[in-house]
Amino acid sequence: MREREDEWTGLMRSAISGDDAAYHRLLKAVTPVLRAAARRGLTRAGQPADQSEDIVQDILLAVHLKRHTWDANAPFAPWLFAIARNKLIDALRRRGRRVFVNIDDFAETLPGEAAAETVPASEVEVQLLSLPARQRDVLQSIAVDSASIKDTAKKFAMSEGAVRVALHRGLARLTARLRGQ
């Protein structure tokens, strides 16, 4: 458990100094842990666990947009679990239950099963459709068609800078929409 968390901290430090691959690996590494905790939270609240993927994506978006509040000298796991716990409580409350989530739920969680068993999330999908066309196109090109920023710029005859701006605005707006629903 310790080793795992030290590895996350190292990956996040690399990510912040500009290593996109390290950031990708970090997000992949934390996702099964978040998924298992989300499932447990849902089950405990008497909700179907197959909605866990919506919560996982909600947490990942918050982690991404709030990562400037992480202190690079501090361990990453407590910060991550605080964000995750906040989002999980929020999600359960929106589903009509007031539930207390223990932070140890995350720390002691073993990685959840492979994503193959999970139902694809629908909330992000729905909100994606309501984004301005350009932001939606860019997001879909990068996420679904796994195109690079460069290829996406070529495809839509945009500059790479404009693609980056549209991508970030799209993600930020997506998060705001998910919060407001």
Added chain:
Amino acid sequence: METDQLIRSLAADNAHRAWPVGFVLTLALLLAAPVSIAIFMTELGVRPDVMTAMRNPFFDLKFAVTLALAIPAIAISLHLSRPEASLRGWVWLLLIPIGLLVAGIMGEMMMSQRTPMMTRLIGNNAWNCLTSIPLMALPLLAAALLGLRHGAPTRPAVAGAIAGLLSAGLAATLYASHCTDDSPLFVATWYTIAAALVAAIGALAGSRVLRF
């Protein structure tokens, strides 16, 4: 959308860098300060006998108290903008202004007084104090909440209340230069009620706008 696909788009956005919360908070407060100062200049103004008042230690103490509230509250609210933060080890900072007031009250007690205690406590400007401090605090409170929204406070009501104390401390610093009631008893009563009012507004607003 599959989670793996979302992760791919997040990783592609890794180059984006957000401003630190402290910078955004400072910027917001600096932009709101002229509004509060304008309210002060048009509605209140510095008291005419300020040059003589400055030689009165109880006049000076008012600024020590209000700044000893505002500055620690800025530090605490920045701390609370981090999701994993707790109040432990920080809340004692708020005892500094209280300690200064207690010392001031004891100091005043030891001096011979021409006016009775209750008269000094009630003063002449109680109502003005209760309305002016919150009024001048509101623009600063809005700015502080805006700045903290850029952070990730997981206890939004508490963070909002501290933002309220921060803005009340700054507003009270302005107000102190207008008010002719210098007794620490007056400050301990009316400034405290005004600050508590702004803190309550901050907690209420924070629990709504500081969720992320």
